[in-house]
Amino acid sequence: MLALPRSGPVLFVCLLFVGIIALSWPLPSPIFVRRQLEMGSLTESFTIHINGKPVAPVAPNTDSVVQAQLGSEPATFTLKDGRLMSGDWILGRNLTEDRSMLPKKISWFKEGTEPATRLHAVTAFEEGGEHKLKFGGGCLIAEEDEILVDPFGGEEALSALQLQFRK
Numbered sequence: 001m002l003a004l005p006r007s008g009p010v011l012f013v014c015l016l017f018v019g020i021i022a023l024s025w026p027l028p029s030p031i032f033v034r035r036q037l038e039m040g041s042l043t044e045s046f047t048i049h050i051n052g053k054p055v056a057p058v059a060p061n062t063d064s065v066v067q068a069q070l071g072s073e074p075a076t077f078t079l080k081d082g083r084l085m086s087g088d089w090i091l092g093r094n095l096t097e098d099r100s101m102l103p104k105k106i107s108w109f110k111e112g113t114e115p116a117t118r119l120h121a122v123t124a125f126e127e128g129g130e131h132k133l134k135f136g137g138g139c140l141i142a143e144e145d146e147i148l149v150d151p152f153g154g155e156e157a158l159s160a161l162q163l164q165f166r167k
Helices: 008-024 030-036 155-160
Strands: 046-050 065-067 078-080 083-086 089-092 107-110 122-127 130-135 139-143 146-150 161-165
Touching (some): 046 139
Antiparallel strands (some): 046 161, 083 089, 122 130
């Protein structure tokens, strides 16, 4: 039988305990790392393109809330404190939307109106040298030129979105 010095069993138990703790310590996931790098503001103005088509500006003389659409003319945006602005309008996702698992509407809200105060925050993050946007955790998608948010933020949605910065 192998003879251990008197401190051997105590040292073995301590090393075993440290090993178990070290192996069970959670490593940062890619989602956690991405969230650390999310920004609520960008310094430059930009346009948003989904599947190569730009997000269109709001038509003149519209109501205080209107569904966002893709079009031929791009709207120019700024991102400041979680608000995606284009002139007097905010592009956003309503906090009081339905709670289904379906994609959620993205709408234009007139700044200064009551519905514009109830919006999910918009954040930007950099991935692969490109900036991407998240609307309340989801990514922008387009279906029949209507702009929606995929609440699960699939990779297809991320790859279809492009921000083009204005100089």
